[in-house]
Amino acid sequence: MKLSITAKVRLWILAVFLVAITAGTYVYPVIFNTPAGWFNKVTGQHIGIKPTDFRLGLDLQGGTHLVYQADVSKIAAGERSSAIDGVRDVIERRVNAFGVSEPLIQTSGSGDNYRVVVELAGVKDVDQAIKMIGETPLLEFKTEGVAQPLTAQEKKDLAKYNTDAKKKAQAILKTVLNSPLDQFATIAKEKSEDPGSAANGGDLGFVARGVFVPEVDQTIFDDLKPGEISRQLVESSYGWHIIYKVAEREQDGQKQVQASHILIRKKVESDIRPVDAWQTTALGGKQLQRAQVVFDPNVGTPTVSLQFDNEGSKLFEELTTANVGKTIGIFLDNQPISTPTVNEPISGGQAVISGNFSLPEAKLLAQRLNAGALPVPITLISQQTVGASLGADSLNRSLFAGMIGLLAVSLFMLLYYRLPGLIAVIALIIYSCLVLTIFKFFHITLTLAGIAGFILSIGMAVDANVLIFERMMEELRRGRDLLSATNEGFHRAWPSIRDSNVCTLITCSILFWFSTSLVKGFALTLTIGVIVSMFTAVTISRNLLRGMLTPRMDKWYFLFHRPKPVATDKPQA
Amino acid sequence: MKLRIIQHRRWWYLISGVLFAIGVAALLIWGLRWGLDFTGGSSLEVDFVNANRPDVEIVRQLIVDDFKLNDVTVQTSGDKSIIMRFETITDETRQQILTKIGELVSDPNAPDSAVPTVNQLHFESIGPAVGQELRQKSIWAIALALIGIVSYIAWAFRKVSRPVESWKYGTVAVIALAHDVVITCGMFAIAGHLFGMEVNTPFIAAVLTILGYSVHDTIVVFDRTRENLHRYHGDFEETVNQSVNETFARSINTTVATLLAIVAVLIFGGETIRPFALALTMGIFFGAYSSIFIASPLLVSWQKWGKK
Numbered sequence: 001m002k003l004s005i006t007a008k009v010r011l012w013i014l015a016v017f018l019v020a021i022t023a024g025t026y027v028y029p030v031i032f033n034t035p036a037g038w039f040n041k042v043t044g045q046h047i048g049i050k051p052t053d054f055r056l057g058l059d060l061q062g063g064t065h066l067v068y069q070a071d072v073s074k075i076a077a078g079e080r081s082s083a084i085d086g087v088r089d090v091i092e093r094r095v096n097a098f099g100v101s102e103p104l105i106q107t108s109g110s111g112d113n114y115r116v117v118v119e120l121a122g123v124k125d126v127d128q129a130i131k132m133i134g135e136t137p138l139l140e141f142k143t144e145g146v147a148q149p150l151t152a153q154e155k156k157d158l159a160k161y162n163t164d165a166k167k168k169a170q171a172i173l174k175t176v177l178n179s180p181l182d183q184f185a186t187i188a189k190e191k192s193e194d195p196g197s198a199a200n201g202g203d204l205g206f207v208a209r210g211v212f213v214p215e216v217d218q219t220i221f222d223d224l225k226p227g228e229i230s231r232q233l234v235e236s237s238y239g240w241h242i243i244y245k246v247a248e249r250e251q252d253g254q255k256q257v258q259a260s261h262i263l264i265r266k267k268v269e270s271d272i273r274p275v276d277a278w279q280t281t282a283l284g285g286k287q288l289q290r291a292q293v294v295f296d297p298n299v300g301t302p303t304v305s306l307q308f309d310n311e312g313s314k315l316f317e318e319l320t321t322a323n324v325g326k327t328i329g330i331f332l333d334n335q336p337i338s339t340p341t342v343n344e345p346i347s348g349g350q351a352v353i354s355g356n357f358s359l360p361e362a363k364l365l366a367q368r369l370n371a372g373a374l375p376v377p378i379t380l381i382s383q384q385t386v387g388a389s390l391g392a393d394s395l396n397r398s399l400f401a402g403m404i405g406l407l408a409v410s411l412f413m414l415l416y417y418r419l420p421g422l423i424a425v426i427a428l429i430i431y432s433c434l435v436l437t438i439f440k441f442f443h444i445t446l447t448l449a450g451i452a453g454f455i456l457s458i459g460m461a462v463d464a465n466v467l468i469f470e471r472m473m474e475e476l477r478r479g480r481d482l483l484s485a486t487n488e489g490f491h492r493a494w495p496s497i498r499d500s501n502v503c504t505l506i507t508c509s510i511l512f513w514f515s516t517s518l519v520k521g522f523a524l525t526l527t528i529g530v531i532v533s534m535f536t537a538v539t540i541s542r543n544l545l546r547g548m549l550t551p552r553m554d555k556w557y558f559l560f561h562r563p564k565p566v567a568t569d570k571p572q573a
Numbered sequence: 574m575k576l577r578i579i580q581h582r583r584w585w586y587l588i589s590g591v592l593f594a595i596g597v598a599a600l601l602i603w604g605l606r607w608g609l610d611f612t613g614g615s616s617l618e619v620d621f622v623n624a625n626r627p628d629v630e631i632v633r634q635l636i637v638d639d640f641k642l643n644d645v646t647v648q649t650s651g652d653k654s655i656i657m658r659f660e661t662i663t664d665e666t667r668q669q670i671l672t673k674i675g676e677l678v679s680d681p682n683a684p685d686s687a688v689p690t691v692n693q694l695h696f697e698s699i700g701p702a703v704g705q706e707l708r709q710k711s712i713w714a715i716a717l718a719l720i721g722i723v724s725y726i727a728w729a730f731r732k733v734s735r736p737v738e739s740w741k742y743g744t745v746a747v748i749a750l751a752h753d754v755v756i757t758c759g760m761f762a763i764a765g766h767l768f769g770m771e772v773n774t775p776f777i778a779a780v781l782t783i784l785g786y787s788v789h790d791t792i793v794v795f796d797r798t799r800e801n802l803h804r805y806h807g808d809f810e811e812t813v814n815q816s817v818n819e820t821f822a823r824s825i826n827t828t829v830a831t832l833l834a835i836v837a838v839l840i841f842g843g844e845t846i847r848p849f850a851l852a853l854t855m856g857i858f859f860g861a862y863s864s865i866f867i868a869s870p871l872l873v874s875w876q877k878w879g880k881k
Contacts, residue, residue, distance in 0.1 A: 059845070067703065113702070130664050380664060381700035390618075390694045397843035405837035409830050416826065448846050449775050452838050456782070456853065459831030460789075466830065467793065470823040496796040499729050500789035506721040507785035510714050511778055519778045526782070 009547040016540055020430040023437040054440055056121070057447030057521055060395040062388030063121035066130065068378040070114045075376060081107075083376050084114040091116060091133055116378065126385050139285030139369060141319065142278035142329040150269055162266045169233050169240035169264035176229060176242055176262070184229070184244050184260060193239070194263035202260035206249065213237060220245050220259045239266040278329045278336075281319055287312025289349075291369035293362045296354060302362035303354040304369070313349025321345040337365075398451040405455045406432065409462055417469050423544045424465040431461050431536040438528055450521030457529025460504070464537030467493040483546070490542050497537065501530050576821065579814040582870035589752060589867055596759020599766070605758060606765030608773030611708050613701035614644065615662050617670065617693065620654035624678035624689030629655060635673055640666060651844070654694060661698050711777045715754075718784050723747050726792065730799060736809050737876050745875065746791045749868040753787045753859040754780055760855055761848075775849040783856030790827070790864035794820050798869070810873050817869050828861035 025032040029048075036048045058065055070087050072080045084107050095103045095118065104119040123129050150158065172191050176184060185201025192198035204212075209221055215236040224230060224245040234241040242262040249256050290307045308316055319328065320342045330338045330353050338353040357365065410428065413421040435454065439446060472489030480488065508530070511523035578585075609616050621627075632655060633647040642659040650656045657670075671691055678689045726743035757780070764770040797816040805812055832854060839850035 067700075069700075113706075127664070127668060382703050383664065383696065383698045385693070385696040387692070387694040389692075394843055394845055397841060398838070398846065401838045401841035401843075404841055405834035408833040408837060412830055412833055448842075449778060449849060452835075452842065452846055452849060452853075455834050455838050456831070459827075459834035460786075462830040463789075463827040466823055466826045470820075470826070474819065492800070496793045499725075499792045499796060502725060502729075503722055503788045503792065504782075504785035506725060507718045507781045510718045510721065511781050513714070519774055522775070522778050522782075 009543050012543050013547045016430065016543070020433050023430075023433040027433060027436040027440060054436075055443045055445050056391075056395065057445045057450065058119055058121055058384070058391070059386050059448045060391045060398075060446060060451075061122050062386050062391035063119065063123055064126045064129065064386075065382075065384040066118040066120075066133070066380060067382035068116045068118065068133075069381045070116065071377045071379070072114050080114060084116065087376060087378060088116050091118060094132055095120065095129070115381075122388070130380065130383075139288060140331040141281050141283040141316075142331055143281055143319065143323050144326045144329075145279050158267055158269070165264050165266050166233070166240060169242065172262060172264065173233055173242050176244075177231070181227070181229075181244075184262075188260060188262045191264075192262040193265045194261065197261065197263075202244070202262055203246075204259050204261060206247075206251075206256045206258045208254050208256050216241060216243065216259075216261070219243050220257045221255065237268070238263060240264045278331070281315070283308075283312060283315040283319060285369065287315065288369060291366040293359070293366050294352070301354070302357050302359045303352050304357070304362050304366050306351045306353065306369070308349035308351070310349075313347070316349055316351060317345060317347045394448050398448055398455075402451060402455045402458075406458055409458055413462060413465070419548070420465075420469045420472070420541075420545065423541055423548070424462060424469070426544060427465065427536050427541040428458065428461060430540055431533055432458070434536065435525075435529055435532050438532070439525070444524060444528070445521055446525070447521035449519065450525040453522040453525035454529055457526055457533060460501075460530065461533030461537060463500075464493070464497045464533060465541055467496055468537065468541065486542070486545055490538065494538065497534060501534055504530050575814070575818050577814065578817050578821075578865065579810055579870050579873050582866075582874065585866040585870060589863070592756050592759075593752060596756045596762075599759040599762035600755070603762045603766040605762050605772045606770065607704075607708075608771035608776075609658070609697055609699055609704075610774045611704045611711075611772070613661055613699045613704040614658060615660065615667075615698040616656060616658045616696070617667065618650060618654055618656045618695040619671070619674065619691050619693050620651075621678055622690045622692055623683065623687040624680070624691075626653060626655060627674070627677050631677070632657065632674065635677065636670065639673060640670065661700055664698075667696060667698070707774065711774075714777065714781060715784070718781055719747060719750070722750070722784065722788050726788070726795075729792070730795065737872060741872065741875055742795050745868050745871045746788050746795070748871060749791050749863040750784055750787050752863050752867055753783055753856055756859050757783060757852060757856045761852065764851075770848055770851075773848070775846075776852050779849050779852035779856060782853060783860055786831075786857055787860030787863060790824060790860050791868045793823065794864055794869055795872075798872070809876050813869050813873050817865060821865065824861055824865055828857060831857055 033048045040046060040048070068087075068091075070084050072083055075083045088105055088107050092103070092105045095105065103121075104117075106117045108115045108117055118133060120126075120129055172187065176187055179187065185203070188202030189198060192202050194202070197204055209217055211217075212220075213236045215234050219230055219234050219241075220243060224243065226245055226247050228245055230241075230243045234243055240263070244260045246258040246260055248258070287308050288306060289309045289312070291304055292307075293302050294305045295301065296303050323342050324344060325342065327339045327341050329336045330340075330351075340352075340354065353365070406428070410425040413424045413428075415421070417424065435457070438444070439454075444450075468489045470489075471493045472485050475485035475488045476482070505527060508523045508527040511519055512527070626649065629647040629649060633645055636642055636645050636647070636657060636659060640659075640662075642662065645657070645659045647655055647657045662670075671693060675689075675691045678691065680689050683689055723743040723746070726746050727740045730739040730742045732739075761770060761772055761776070765772065794817055797820045798813055801812050801816050801819075805815070835850055835853050835857065838846060839854055842850055
């Protein structure tokens with residue numbers, strides 16, 4: 001009966017060792033691959049384990065941690081979180097285009113702040129990555145501006161201004177007509193409001209017909225003879241002209257005239273209320289479904305064709321219906337890239353941008369448009385960048401520290417607890433293999449703090465063993481035999497192990513909520529460590545001890561670091 | 574052999590009282606030196622390849638004069654690198670600063686194989702709002718951890734009500750916690766004042782871990798008390814002392830094992846992790862001390878005081 005229990009326990013131990021060896025090989029494939037290499041050499045087989053890597057945090061492999069603040073002030077309160085999700089998707093697409101392995105892009109919000117956190121591990125050119133993410137290809141469709149009608153008061157003011165201007169012009173005309181011809185230039189210099197010619201005494205040089213506005217052309221080509229000044233004011237869209245025809249000549253079979261003029265400007269509606277060059281519409285990159293490069297079938301030049309989604313198609317149809325005969329401006333980052341004229345309403349949501357693109361330009365534009373425009377502007381508010389060399393240094397140091405830590409703890413346990421100590425060390429090694437396997441298998445990101453958490457958990461894993469062994473020795477001192485002392489030790493130590501670990505787990509869960517990725521890494525590794533250590537301490541140490549113990553050992557006091565019943569306090573080696 | 578730990582409690586109270594007072598005083602006078610992640614600001618660490626490290630004062634002048642930045646400090650770090658700190662900057666400014674420092678060490682006569690270059694090791698720029706939030710979050714985290722722990726202990730000890738009510742175990746455990754955290758923070762305030770040691774996010778993680786660990790130690794002793802109260806029906810003081818003695822070896826051994834692991838990190842883990850490892854080391858040490866010499870004696874004092 002007793003034997004069969006021992007046999008069961010031994011079977012269990014065998015299973016645990018197999019699991020541990022598998023785990024160990026998974027964690028550190030060299031163990032298997034080196035002998036496998038010899039085997040392959042001899043037999044010509046190809047066995048071996050493909051090494052997988054631990055997933056290292058930014059601080060260990062180098063990389064950058066960026067926090068962007070999104071400006072959602074123009075978005076309705078209810079749509080903000082979907083807008084920020086949009087930002088995340090766009091950044092994700094851009095980063096993916098950049099070819100970073102396993103980028104981490106998350107939104108995080110606190111109160112009214114909407115943020116996107118981007119972690120790019122192992123990225124070499126951080127500057128370019130930042131540029132790439134921050135770029136906002138803002139695609140907009142704009143329509144021609146329309147002037148607002150003037151108010152009654154403004155109309156009155158305008159009329160008064162122009163009446164006064166005309167009076168002023170008439171007064172100057174009078175002066176000019178009463179003065180000798182050679183005074184014209186002097187008066188023009190003083191009075192003319194034409195910035196182009198006033199300095200030259202109003203001289204406009206030789207021109208052919210068609211250069212000036214029709215009213216002026218008629219006067220200088222048809223009405224006046226050389227050396228004459230117009231007796232009347234000539235009114236054009238610019239204002240009132242006093243014109244002096246200086247000379248005329250024949251050149252290239254064309255009649256050319258040299259004239260001088262004095263201009264008194266008049267005001268028009270657009271001077272008071274300038275027309276906005278372009279007016280923003282609701283249509284933009286938000287409604288874009290796909291952009292692609294197509295070649296113009298007639299000319300063969302590359303163009304970028306746009307396909308809108310349902311909402312965009314409807315908007316585009318409305319837009320083109322309302323603007324037949326007018327131009328629509330397609331703006332990218334506030335720069336007009338194409339201003340096609342609408343010939344007819346367009347339904348179906350397809351548009352073509354035909355700028356003067358080269359093929360690479362068109363491709364880049366389509367790519368950028370596909371990556372999507374950011375629904376809201378973002379600013380970089382926080383940035384942490386760790387160089388790869390610093391990261392590698394930290395990794396080596398922390399691994400070395402971990403080794404030393406494990407070694408020191410093992411040595412201490414062996415020296416103090418002897419045989420149980422050895423068992424604790426074996427349990428500890430199995431523990432390390434299991435935890436590292438979990439790290440690797442579930443792709444848990446190891447940060448510097450995370451590795452510290454793991455090393456700390458080694459110390460804590462030992463604690464469960466210490467509790468059990470102390471209890472066991474106590475029971476031995478009370479006169480129990482080895483087996484029942486072992487059972488009692490495990491049994492009685494359990495509530496302490498459970499309660500104390502639960503408290504550590506409570507703080508770990510709070511740390512996890514703490515959300516900074518570095519701290520999260522620590523909390524996660526410590527949590528995994530604590531849970532696995534409860535398992536290994538209670539099941540593995542216990543069964544190992546039970547499997548090894550034989551009644552004979554009861555007499556081997558040295559193994560358990562307890563005094564022999566007779567005399568000497570110090571056990572001998 | 575039995576140590577009369579509980580009976581000598583006045584001495585422990587005196588030692589802890591003095592340490593606690595020093596801690597509180599240091600926190601009040603100097604306060605903690607908050608790191609970048611809490612205050613906001615920038616930190617740029619570079620090293621130099623094929624060039625001598627320029628004088629820190631020259632670099633400082635360059636940043637102050639050319640970029641008009643506030644709160645500029647420049648110090649050397651390790652053998653080859655310097656760390657510059659200043660207010661929060663944009664990425665363009667960072668690139669300009671790197672270019673300027675590159676000009677500082679450039680040498681037109683250098684052969685192509687050994688062109689002096691500046692190599693950025695680490696850069697951090699934290700907006701002030703982010704730091705502010707982190708501080709609030711840290712306070713919340715610590716408060717929540719305390720509430721969680723008290724509730725759990727009160728629940729775990731719910732069946733123990735004589736001669737001390739279960740909630741008193743929780744309260745005493747938290748007093749011991751406060752003791753550990755205040756002393757550790759006080760030490761950091763002193764270290765911050767004397768050696769410029771800064772408190773950053775990992776430090777908060779360390780403090781929270783100390784909370785978990787210290788209570789872990791205390792619970793083991795209380796657990797034994799709980800068990801012994803069922804077993805012996807003698808004097809409360811004697812029972813508690815018995816329990817402390819029975820768990821004494823365990824407390825010391827566990828602490829030694831854990832400290833061995835974390836001291837390895839402290840010594841070999843490198844510069845970046847050192848403040849974190851130091852906080853853990855101190856916290857674990859004081860945590861072990863307080864669970865033996867503070868928590869259990871307090872339980873007895875409270876019980877006696879209640880009887881009067």
